[in-house]
Amino acid sequence: MNLEIDKKKYIDLNRSEYGDLYPTFRFPTEAESRDYGAEREQLLGRLSPHVRWDYQRTKADTTRMSPGCRLCGDGYWSCLFVNNRCNAACFYCPARQTGQALPGTSSLDFPEPEDYADYVQALGFRGVSISGGEPLLDFAKSVRFIEVLRKRFGKELYLWLYSNGICADKEKLQILAGAGLDEIRFDISATAYSLAKVAWAAGIIPHITVEIPAIPEDVEIVQNLLPQMVNIGVNYLNLHQIRVTRHNAPQLIARGYTFLHGPKITVLESELTALRLLLHAREKRIALPINYCSFIYRHRFQTGAARRRHAALIKQSYEDITEAGLIRTMGSMAVPDRIQYLTDQLSAANIAPENWYYSPAKSTLYFSQAVLKVIFPLLDNLHLDYHVSLLLPSVSYRRSFREIALNERRVVIVERAPVLADIELNPVEMRLFYDTFVKIPARRDLYRVIEEPEEPHVLSAQDLAEHWRDIYFYEKIKTGLYEYY
Template sequence: MNWLNSPGAMETATKAREELISAIFVRPDSPAAWQFAGTKPYTHGISPGCVLCGQGKWSCLFINNICNAACFYCPSGQNDRGLPMTSTVTFEKDLDYVRYVNRFGIEGVGFSGGEPLMTVDRVLDYLRAIGEHACRPIYTWMYTNGILATEDKLKALRDSGLNEIRFDLSADNYNLSGLEKAVGIIPVVTVEIPAVPEDLEITKPLTAVLSSMGVNYLNLHQIRCTQFNRPKLVRRGYTFIHGPGVSVFETELAALELIRYTLDRDIPLPVNYCSFTFRNQFQKAAARRRNANLIKKDWEEITPTGFIRAMSITGPNERLGLVLERFRSQEDEGWAVSTKQDRILFHSRLWQLIDFTGLELKVKYNTTALRPAATLRYPFTKVRLNQDKAVVIERDDRHQGIRLKGDEIPAFARQFLTPSGSGADPVGLSPEQDLAFSRFETFDQGLAPLY
C-alpha cells in the first residue's frame, strides 16, 4: 500500500488540497459553503436527506445484501439476500422497523443495499408501512445503480412515498438511461458517486448534462479502504491516508476538482463532497445520540458528539448541604445524591445554583451501542418495540472521570457548557485537560489531517 507518510509527499498533498479549496471559496460571490464542522464543502445547497444525515436524524436500512454490479470500490461483499438491517439489528417485519423509527425519533430513512431494486417489493412494503404507521413525517430516499430501473418501478416507488432517489452512475459506466426515467417521476433525483480520479474526464462534462436534465443534486463521496476492496484499490496505485479509518486521498482531490469545475463554468448543479471524516464523526455521533436519548438519567446530558456526560461534585458535608438546600428549593429533578451521600450528581441547568468554593467537580463520559441482544459485557437497557421484538442499548464507560478544582471549573463551563464557548480557555484548563474534554465534547474541525 502506498501511504502518504513522507514529509515531502504530505507537503505536496496539503498544498494541492489548499489550492483547490482556495479556488472554490476565494472568489467573488462564491456559492460554496461548509457544513458540519467544516467536514462537508458544498455549493448551492444539499439535499434534505443529507441534512438529516448530518443532523443524526436518519436511519439507513440495508434492505438486502445482494448486488448486480461489481464496483471496484465497494467496501463489502454483496452476496447474501439477508434480512433488512440497520445498526446490526435485523427487521423481518416492516411494522417492527416502523416502531423502531418511531421509538428512536428518526425523521429520515435511506434504503440501501446491495441493490434495493433487486428486492423492490421489499422496498415498497417498508415504504408503505412507514407512510401508514410512522408517528411523524418521514423523508425517504433510496440508493441504486439504476441497472434495473424501469418506469413502472419508479412510479410504484413514488406512489408508495419515496421522496428522493440516488443513482450511482459509476456502477454502470455512467449510463444515464435509469436516471432519465426517474427525472419527472421521483420528486428529488440525485446522483451520488465516488469521486473516481481516473473518471474526471467523464464526470467533468457530465455535470453540465446532469444540470440540464433536471437532476437536483450531485453527491461525491470519498473512497474508503476495507479488507474487501483493498487489493483493487492497491492495483490502481492510490495513495492511502491514516485516520479513524483508511481512505483514498486522490478521491478527495477529485471531488474538490469537480466542485471547482462547476463553479468555473457557472454550472448551477448543487454539489457536495461527503468526506470520510464527515461520515466517521457525524454518523457515529448520530447513533450514540439516538441511543442516549432513551437511557440517560435526568441529571445526565448528551454532548454534541453523542456521548453521555455525567457531572458530580464532592467536598465537605457542609458545602454539599448548602448545594442540596438550593436544589431542593427548585422544582427541578435534574439532580441526585449518591448512595453514600458523599456525591451530588446534577444537570448543567442547575450550574448557577452551585458555589463551587471548596468543591471538586468530576465529569464522566459514557458511550452507547445498539444491539439485537445483550453481549453481557456492559450494562444494558432493553427497549421493547412490541410484544415480540426488542433491542438493547449497551452503556460503556468511555472515561472514568476528569476531576477539576478551583479555576478549572469555570474554565470548563466557559468552554464546553455555554453556547459562546469555543477554543481553548486562556485561564483554567491545561492543554491535557482541554484535549481530554474535546474528545467527547466537540467535533474535529475541517477535512482530515494528512499524516
C-alpha cells in the same frame, strides 16, 4: 500534550485493522503531505466565495442539499439495508455483496416492515433510506418497506432509495413512486456513467440524485456530464470520498492511490477530485447543487448522531449528552451539611430537582450542566465520568442496560459502557473545563481558551494532564477536514 487523537494512535489502529495489507499501502511522505495539504488549501480558498460549509466545515456545498442529506447531518436518518447482494462489480465497493442477509440497520435485523416502522417511530427518525446491496434485486421487499413506512408516517417521513440502476425500468420506477418514494439516488459509476435510467426516473420520482464516489481517473467524464445532468432534471449530485477496506484494498492499490491515515483509511486523491469537481461547477456557473460528503463528516456526524439518539434513551435526568454524543456525569464530593447548602441554592434558583441527585453512599452530589452554572463558584472539587451508548439486539449482561419496547413482539436494548471513569479535576482544571465546555460552549479550540482566557488559569498546554485529550474528544466534534498524513 496533543488534543488530537494523536497520529501515532490512528496509525497503530490502522495497522491493526488492516493487518498484512497495511505494509502494501502507499501513504504520503511528510513532504507530500505538505504539498497535498497546500493544494487542498488552494482549492478551498478558490471555493470560498462560491460555497457554504456546514457541519463543522466537513461538508459543502450545503446551500442546496437533498432533504435526505440535511436529515443525515442533523441526526434524523436511518438507513435500512434490505439485502447484501449486488449485480454490479464496482472496484471501490467496501464490502463483499454476495449474501442474502435479512433487512436490518445498526446491528438489528428487521424481517418485518412493521417492526422497522415501530423502530423508526420509537427513535424519532424523520428520514429513511433503502439500500443494499442493490435493493432493486429484492424489489417487492423494498416496495413493501416503503409502503409500510409511508402509510405509518405520511409525508412526515422523507424516503429515498439507493440503486446502481442496472435493473431499473419505467414500470419499477412507477411502482416506487406510487409506493411513496421521495427520492432515488443513482450510482452511475457502476454503469459506465450512463444517464439513461436517470432520465427515465426524472419524470417519475419527485427528486433525482446522482451519488457517486469521487474517482480520480474519471474527473473529466463527470465534468462533461454536469450540463447533461442539469438538462435531464437531476436535482442533486453527491460526491463521496473513497474509503479503504480489506475488501477493496487490492483494487485501490492497483490504481496507485495515495492512502491517508485516520479513523479509517481513505483515498487522498478522491477528496481532491471532489473539490476540483465542485470548483469546476461553480466557476463554470453550472446550476447543479453539488455536495461533497467527506469521510470525516460521516465519521463524526453519523457516529455522533447515533450516539446522541441512543444516549437519550438511557441517560439519567441529572446527566448531559455532549456534542460528541457521550453521556457525561458530573459530581462533587462534600459533607452532608455542605450538600444541603448547595441544594438550597438550587431550590432558590428554581432549578428543577430532577437536575441533581445526592448519593449518601458516595457523599456525592451529581448534577447536570444547568446546575453547574449555578453552583460552580461554590465547588472545590469536580469529578467526571463519560459513557458511550450502544444499541443491541439482546442484552450482553456486561453493562447497565435498558429495554426499549418497539411493540408487543419486539424489544431492543440500549447499554451504556464507561469510556472515561472518575476523573477528578483540580481547581485550575475545573475553571478550564467550565470555560471551555459550559460557560462558552461555542468556543471549540481548547488552546484558545488557555491562551486567551477571560480569567487567567495559570495553566499552559504543557501542564495539561493526558486525560484532557480524552475529555475534549468526548465533549466536542472537531472542526474541518482531516489532516493528511
